Amino acid sequence: MTNRQQHQPSSELDIRRLSGSLGAEIRGIALGQTSSADAELIHDLLLEHMVLFFPEQHLSADEHIAFGRHFGELEAHPHLQYESERPEFFELRANDGGGAVADEWHSDLSCTSHPSKIAILHARVVPDVGGDTMWSNTCKAYDELSAPLRDLCDGLTAFHDASPHHRPGEGHIHPVVRTHPETGRRSLFVNEHFTRRIVELSDAESALLLGHLTRWVQQPRFTVRYRWTAGTIAMWDNRCTQHHVLNDFEGPRLVQRVTVMGDDPQPSQPLPRWAPYGAKTDNSWRDTPMRRQLKAQRTESTRGSAEQPLAPG
Numbered sequence: 534m535t536n537r538q539q540h541q542p543s544s545e546l547d548i549r550r551l552s553g554s555l556g557a558e559i560r561g562i563a564l565g566q567t568s569s570a571d572a573e574l575i576h577d578l579l580l581e582h583m584v585l586f587f588p589e590q591h592l593s594a595d596e597h598i599a600f601g602r603h604f605g606e607l608e609a610h611p612h613l614q615y616e617s618e619r620p621e622f623f624e625l626r627a628n629d630g631g632g633a634v635a636d637e638w639h640s641d642l643s644c645t646s647h648p649s650k651i652a653i654l655h656a657r658v659v660p661d662v663g664g665d666t667m668w669s670n671t672c673k674a675y676d677e678l679s680a681p682l683r684d685l686c687d688g689l690t691a692f693h694d695a696s697p698h699h700r701p702g703e704g705h706i707h708p709v710v711r712t713h714p715e716t717g718r719r720s721l722f723v724n725e726h727f728t729r730r731i732v733e734l735s736d737a738e739s740a741l742l743l744g745h746l747t748r749w750v751q752q753p754r755f756t757v758r759y760r761w762t763a764g765t766i767a768m769w770d771n772r773c774t775q776h777h778v779l780n781d782f783e784g785p786r787l788v789q790r791v792t793v794m795g796d797d798p799q800p801s802q803p804l805p806r807w808a809p810y811g812a813k814t815d816n817s818w819r820d821t822p823m824r825r826q827l828k829a830q831r832t833e834s835t836r837g838s839a840e841q842p843l844a845p846g
Contacts, residue, residue: 548578555670555774556757557582560589564766565596572603575768579651580716584668584757584769584776591764592655594789598622600766601653601791608649608794624657627786636780637697638669638751639726641771641792644693646705651793653768659761663782666767667758669775671720674750675710678721686710686721686746688806689734692823693727704826706732708800709746713772719801720773721750732827733807736819750775771795 547560557578562571564587579585592600598619601607607621627634641649675683686709694704709731711722723731725747731739758779759767769776772795809827811820 550582551586551759552757554673554755554757555583555668556586556759557584558586558588560587562587564590564600565592567600567603569603576604579768579770583670583774584759584767586759587766587768588762589764590655590766592766594619594622597653597655597766597789598791601651601793604651604653605793607791622789622791625788625790629783630780634780634786635726635776635778637724637726638747638775638777639724640671640722640775642727642795643707643722643724644695644698644704644727647795647797648707649771649792650795651768652771653766653791653793655789656761656763656765656767657789658785658787659763660782660784660786663779664786665758665760665779667756667777667779668769669750669755669777670773671722671750671755671775672713672716672718672773674752674755675719675721677755678749683710687719687801688804690732690800690804691723691728691743692730692732692826694729694822694826695727696729697726701822704729704822706823706826706830707798708804710801711772711798712801714796714799716773718773721746722798723747724750724775730823732809732823733805735810751777772798 546562549558550556551558559578562575567575575585598607598621601621609620609623641652675686678686689709690706691709692704692706694701707722709721709723710719712719723743723746728743728747730736731742734742809824811817811824
């Protein structure tokens with residue numbers, strides 16, 4: 534019997550699935566007193582359900598941070614600046630639908646080179662009505678594409694940028710289909726918030742395919758919708774989900790969050806499969822941001838290779 538099983542077998546928890554695609558609500562554990570064995574169990578449940586909800590927790594900031602550190606190194610948000618002794622801990626405030634409301638489907642920080650691994654959010658103040666959050670299972674969305682379209686997407690890359698954060702000059706190119714480093718499952722890794730262009734397609738072709746894929750991920754059968762109560766902790770696997778806040782509420786909404794640092798999304802097959810698209814007409818200006826990012830990443834890759842120590846002879 535493992536240490537985890539001795540400490541907190543899953544049979545002692547109240548685990549309730551919330552949809553056919555993802556999501557589980559869990560009771561019977563105090564996250565403010567999480568042990569390493571508890572964290573191992575929660576990690577396994579997260580891989581299984583992709584998003585977990587723990588009602589009635591009411592963690593302090595220090596407890597929230599300590600809980601997050603069980604799952605990896607925490608990182609500050611690169612585009613939100615807070616004067617705080619805890620840069621890895623931040624608050625998102627909204628009132629009557631205005632303010633910090635993430636009301637477009639997205640995978641957190643896909644515009645960066647290492648998008649976050651896990652987000653852990655504490656609902657402190659919630660509206661009486663509205664303000665629910667939805668998550669989508671991007672592995673299931675990939676699996677249910679037709680075989681020819683899966684094959685096409687496996688060979689593509691996409692340019693993501695930080696325009697929604699008013700930083701259009703910052704971005705990164707990632708595979709359209711990424712492989713989960715722990716489960717091995719493939720998932721769609723494009724979203725309506727950050728993804729601008731499919732690198733190997735023309736601007737017009739990219740718009741058509743991205744439009745289809747982003748709408749496809751949002752289909753109700755891939756999703757779960759959660760109604761918040763104050764004190765609930767939610768944690769989700771950012772590597773295989775997207776989420777979206779319903780901006781239909783009145784009154785204040787306050788959530789607190791920590792983020793576990795991510796890694797480099799890995800493609801489902803060796804890339805590149807095709808060369809980047811390059812227009813040779815007046816449309817070429819549409820390719821400029823994408824090609825600028827391609828050049829930057831090639832330069833960075835070359836510099837990194839040059840800095841590698843030589844193997845002993």
